[in-house]
Amino acid sequence: xxxxxxxxxxxxxxxxxxxxxxxxxxxxxxxxxxxxxxxxxxxxxxxxxxxxxxxxxxxxxxxxxxxxxxxxxxxxxxxxxxxxxxxxxxxxxxxxxxxxxxxxxxxxxxxxxxxxxxxxxxxxxxxxxxxxxxxxxxxxxxxxxxxxxxxxxxxxxxxxxxxxxxxxxxxxxxxxxxxxxxxxxxxxxxxxxxxxxxxxxxxxxxxxxxxxxxxxxxxxxxxxxxxxxxxxxxxxxxxxxxxxxxxxxxxxxxxxxxxxxxxxxxxxxxxxxxxxxxxxxxxxxxxxxxxxxxxxxxxxxxxxxxxxxxxxxxxxxxxxxxxxxxxxxxxxxxxxxxxxxxxxxxxxxxxx
Amino acid sequence: xxxxxxxxxxxxxxxxxxxxxxxxxxxxxxxxxxxxxxxxxxxxxxxxxxxxxxxxxxxxxxxxxxxxxxxxxxxxxxxxxxxxxxxxxxxxxxxxxxxxxxxxxxxxxxxxxxxxxxxxxxxxxxxxxxxxxxxxxxxxxxxxxxxxxxxxxxxxxxxxxxxxxxxxxxxxxxxxxxxxxxxxxxxxxxxxxxxxxxxxxxxxxxxxxxxxxxxxxxxxxxxxxxxxxxxxxxxxxxxxxxxxxxxxxxxxxxxxxxxxxxxxxxxxxxxxxxxxxxxxxxxxxxxxxxxxxxxxxxxxxxxxxxxxxxxxxxxxxxxxxxxxxxxxxxxxxxxxxxxxxxxxxxxxxxxx
DNA sequence: GATGCCCGTGTGAACGATCAAATCCTAGCG
DNA sequence: CGCTAGGATTTGATCGTTCACACGGGCATC
Numbered sequence: 001x002x003x004x005x006x007x008x009x010x011x012x013x014x015x016x017x018x019x020x021x022x023x024x025x026x027x028x029x030x031x032x033x034x035x036x037x038x039x040x041x042x043x044x045x046x047x048x049x050x051x052x053x054x055x056x057x058x059x060x061x062x063x064x065x066x067x068x069x070x071x072x073x074x075x076x077x078x079x080x081x082x083x084x085x086x087x088x089x090x091x092x093x094x095x096x097x098x099x100x101x102x103x104x105x106x107x108x109x110x111x112x113x114x115x116x117x118x119x120x121x122x123x124x125x126x127x128x129x130x131x132x133x134x135x136x137x138x139x140x141x142x143x144x145x146x147x148x149x150x151x152x153x154x155x156x157x158x159x160x161x162x163x164x165x166x167x168x169x170x171x172x173x174x175x176x177x178x179x180x181x182x183x184x185x186x187x188x189x190x191x192x193x194x195x196x197x198x199x200x201x202x203x204x205x206x207x208x209x210x211x212x213x214x215x216x217x218x219x220x221x222x223x224x225x226x227x228x229x230x231x232x233x234x235x236x237x238x239x240x241x242x243x244x245x246x247x248x249x250x251x252x253x254x255x256x257x258x259x260x261x262x263x264x265x266x267x268x269x270x271x272x273x274x275x276x277x278x279x280x281x282x283x284x285x286x287x288x289x290x291x292x293x294x295x296x297x298x299x300x301x302x303x304x305x306x307x308x309x310x311x312x313x314x315x316x317x318x319x320x321x322x323x324x325x326x327x328x329x330x331x332x333x334x335x336x337x338x339x340x341x342x343x344x345x346x347x348x349x350x351x352x
Numbered sequence: 353x354x355x356x357x358x359x360x361x362x363x364x365x366x367x368x369x370x371x372x373x374x375x376x377x378x379x380x381x382x383x384x385x386x387x388x389x390x391x392x393x394x395x396x397x398x399x400x401x402x403x404x405x406x407x408x409x410x411x412x413x414x415x416x417x418x419x420x421x422x423x424x425x426x427x428x429x430x431x432x433x434x435x436x437x438x439x440x441x442x443x444x445x446x447x448x449x450x451x452x453x454x455x456x457x458x459x460x461x462x463x464x465x466x467x468x469x470x471x472x473x474x475x476x477x478x479x480x481x482x483x484x485x486x487x488x489x490x491x492x493x494x495x496x497x498x499x500x501x502x503x504x505x506x507x508x509x510x511x512x513x514x515x516x517x518x519x520x521x522x523x524x525x526x527x528x529x530x531x532x533x534x535x536x537x538x539x540x541x542x543x544x545x546x547x548x549x550x551x552x553x554x555x556x557x558x559x560x561x562x563x564x565x566x567x568x569x570x571x572x573x574x575x576x577x578x579x580x581x582x583x584x585x586x587x588x589x590x591x592x593x594x595x596x597x598x599x600x601x602x603x604x605x606x607x608x609x610x611x612x613x614x615x616x617x618x619x620x621x622x623x624x625x626x627x628x629x630x631x632x633x634x635x636x637x638x639x640x641x642x643x644x645x646x647x648x649x650x651x652x653x654x655x656x657x658x659x660x661x662x663x664x665x666x667x668x669x670x671x672x673x674x675x676x677x678x679x680x681x682x683x684x685x686x687x688x689x690x691x692x693x694x695x696x697x698x699x700x701x702x703x704x
Numbered sequence: 705g706a707t708g709c710c711c712g713t714g715t716g717a718a719c720g721a722t723c724a725a726a727t728c729c730t731a732g733c734g
Numbered sequence: 735c736g737c738t739a740g741g742a743t744t745t746g747a748t749c750g751t752t753c754a755c756a757c758g759g760g761c762a763t764c
Contacts, residue, residue: 057478061416062750107461126409414720
């Protein structure tokens with residue numbers, strides 16, 4: 001019979017423990033870990049030996065209290081709307097966690113009321129629970145950025161400051177973003193290369209900054225190839241059925257043979273519509289989605305898609321974070337990354 | 353022209369600030385927040401008014417140092433293997449974050465070397481960075497559980513202790529799990545109800561505890577209905593193409609009209625195979641997947657799937673966590689939740 | 705040989721909260 | 735009117751670390 005609760009939360013050693021054992025003072029041990037250069041080599045070695053022997057790790061709370069730095073980064077973790085691309089966030093978050101650890105930080109998740117984009121930030125700030133934030137939903141008009149700036153709280157953003165980009169306004173914060181326009185352009189050029197001339201755009205409502213940015217890439221590519229776009233730009237809500245029906249309507253009117261979509265969800269809607277009309281994706285009508293989600297990989301016959309370098313986004317964000325927290329001058333406040341095109345059978349004439 | 357860095361990290365008020373302003377001592381303010389019952393009503397009101405006015409929130413570091421409790425819960429965030437169900441974790445994590453906040457805890461993410469399931473835990477423990485852990489990958493044989501127990505670290509697990517369940521061993525920790533066998537049974541019974549008698553099982557290698565548990569549900573349901581299962585249980589790796597080919601092989605040999613799959617990935621593989629053979633899912637051959645992933649919702653014509661109550665799992669875990677941290681006796685150390693069946697067209701004779 | 709400097713190390717205080725115990729206040733009672 | 739019980743409030747110490755500065759010895763300078 002085992003003890004129901006043999007809980008002896010093993011007491012970790014403290015600085016004093018190590019100091020006594022190594023025959024030096026607390027401060028010397030502290031220096032050995034934080035500024036090794038200050039110690040004489042032999043002292044350093046002796047101290048580090050004891051540290052290793054006892055498995056000493058500084059108490060985070062004590063350090064945080066004294067230095068006023070928690071070495072924690074706050075990230076508001078939104079609930080993925082049912083049906084939206086969430087695997088996207090997954091890749092991003094994992095990379096963020098891993099990269100942050102490399103500069104000695106951990107990621108703290110928090111949630112907030114969906115209707116109030118500022119909820120949660122304030123409390124963490126006041127309790128000095130985090131050193132900085134990673135803001136991911138700047139597309140919505142970004143009240144967070146303004147709020148954090150007014151509070152003097154360091155942060156980095158995944159998403160460019162749409163509002164006053166280049167306006168010289170107050171929006172000069174550190175950000176990283178992916179060039180969606182370029183992605184859509186790659187997709188469009190790819191379809192044109194495959195011999196399509198009437199390539200349609202399937203996007204979101206006009207109010208979406210991100211959506212319009214991507215759309216502009218389609219327009220640019222079409223214009224460059226000399227193909228007209230009149231009547232080929234369609235807007236709908238982000239779900240499979242809405243896309244499916246929009247495609248049916250469009251195909252009744254015009255002989256479209258290519259679709260560039262603002263999301264994989266819409267791309268999959270296109271595939272469904274084609275299937276219902278007896279058209280073979282790729283061979284007869286080319287389709288490209290956006291985000292390279294799980295669905296794109298698994299759907300039949302494989303949906304070509306624009307893939308965002310989310311891992312790289314996280315890496316760049318952490319790099320910026322490091323600078324911001326180090327109070328170093330950040331000259332390059334914005335970093336734009338380029339997406340790539342993943343070609344699958346939905347956009348290939350030959351299915352080889 | 354704006355100041356490049358107007359960073360005045362606004363200094364939050366401390367206990368002393370509030371105390372002075374309210375004309376009481378620090379301790380009284382502390383009591384007002386932690387044990388309001390000790391104060392006289394009028395004093396309490398006065399103190400709380402000042403707290404609200406100044407927007408005071410206790411400094412987490414100081415509190416953590418003194419009470420030896422960080423109010424943080426560690427969660428190792430694994431990278432989703434490309435192609436695996438990750439949206440699954442998304443729902444779970446969000447619910448965990450939200451529920452934890454309700455008992456005053458935040459979720460701290462950390463990563464670790466993929467090959468070493470213990471990596472990361474030790475450091476957080478020694479630095480007293482977290483109060484407890486939520487362990488999610490107990491299926492692998494769970495060295496984490498044994499390790500955490502030996503360190504006297506509180507934790508709760510998503511996943512039952514397979515190894516010595518009921519063996520009276522050391523594995524009596526708090527856990528929550530989903531009854532996969534029951535889920536597979538629901539799926540099988542549903543197909544039988546639809547008139548199928550030769551229902552196959554498409555699963556993972558025998559080494560997977562979870563996979564075998566689910567399979568047992570299929571066997572039970574088939575036996576209960578009096579249908580033989582000989583030759584109908586197929587094992588493969590978890591990817592679309594492997595499943596597709598396995599299905600082709602099986603259909604060459606036997607007239608199967610139903611498939612219960614251990615994952616949506618395999619379920620989608622079945623749909624692909626049917627499509628290639630000109631068979632209509634649902635109408636001719638019934639298919640049910642597992643996990644109700646995004647792919648299941650988006651794939652044509654909609655894949656029926658067993659849905660795990662992940663939000664509820666998180667809620668139950670937090671409840672257990674609360675008990676474990678409160679040092680209260682936890683009588684019900686294990687909680688088993690039941691999944692539900694989401695029926696879509698892939699398993700319905702009538703597509704209405 | 706005294707002065708000044710630098711380098712490595714040690715000492716006391718401080719960060720902001722809570723714990724334990726002392727002190728104050730008020731009411732009740734003989 | 736004094737004494738006490740008991741609740742309300744304050745005081746001093748403490749958690750483990752880092753900061754600011756003091757200290758002492760060795761070396762170069764004059």
